[in-house]
Amino acid sequence: MQERGERGERAERREQTAQRIVEAAGIVIDRKGYTAASIPEIQDTAGVSRGGFYHHFASKQELGDAVLARQALFFERVAKQTESEPAPALWLQALTDISHQYTASILNDPVLRAAVRLSIEPGPYQTAESYAAPLGAVTAVLEFARDADELQDHVTPQEASRTLVGCYSGVQLLALALAERETLHQQVTGMWSLIMPGLARPTVLARLRLDPPDS
Numbered sequence: 001m002q003e004r005g006e007r008g009e010r011a012e013r014r015e016q017t018a019q020r021i022v023e024a025a026g027i028v029i030d031r032k033g034y035t036a037a038s039i040p041e042i043q044d045t046a047g048v049s050r051g052g053f054y055h056h057f058a059s060k061q062e063l064g065d066a067v068l069a070r071q072a073l074f075f076e077r078v079a080k081q082t083e084s085e086p087a088p089a090l091w092l093q094a095l096t097d098i099s100h101q102y103t104a105s106i107l108n109d110p111v112l113r114a115a116v117r118l119s120i121e122p123g124p125y126q127t128a129e130s131y132a133a134p135l136g137a138v139t140a141v142l143e144f145a146r147d148a149d150e151l152q153d154h155v156t157p158q159e160a161s162r163t164l165v166g167c168y169s170g171v172q173l174l175a176l177a178l179a180e181r182e183t184l185h186q187q188v189t190g191m192w193s194l195i196m197p198g199l200a201r202p203t204v205l206a207r208l209r210l211d212p213p214d215s
Contacts, residue, residue: 018056021046026111071115075133091145100212150204
């Protein structure tokens with residue numbers, strides 16, 4: 001039993017070290033971008049040796065995959081919540097709230113910020129796969145909204161999700177370029193103010209709150 005306990009402790013330490021490296025990568029990539037982020041700087045930020053780094057990650061791209069996986073996990077949780085929890089009063093309100101929850105997570109989590117930067121900057125992660133998780137989650141919520149008769153007749157969930165994810169990515173990119181991330185919730189609210197009238201039926205639109213849930 002002691003041996004099993006020691007193995008468990010070693011596994012836990014390995015996991016903690018791997019997470020520390022991912023967190024460090026998030027900090028460096030968020031600040032410099034993927035191309036300029038160097039493994040030595042990530043090692044220094046994480047406080048691990050070269051050998052310690054390569055024990056967990058064989059390459060910078062493997063580490064980038066781990067960063068992007070944090071984003072995928074967020075949207076996987078969103079998908080599970082929409083399937084398991086009681087249906088919200090308005091699915092479009094749920095979608096708006098999810099966007100602000102994600103915004104709050106980005107502001108608080110450098111790994112999520114790095115994941116956003118990976119997917120919007122030219123490089124190995126500017127691919128359809130990088131957007132699969134958010135597109136899937138948004139499409140699912142919009143399909144529920146359609147079934148609840150919240151969407152205007154012309155709105156197709158799959159096409160609308162591409163527009164929404166594209167607009168949100170653009171808001172993120174502009175905030176990064178202008179160094180205005182502190183106003184990100186305000187910018188997301190502005191995005192919804194422009195887009196939601198084209199999505200929601202007028203009777204639904206009148207009931208929606210486009211600001212963050214705690215505002």
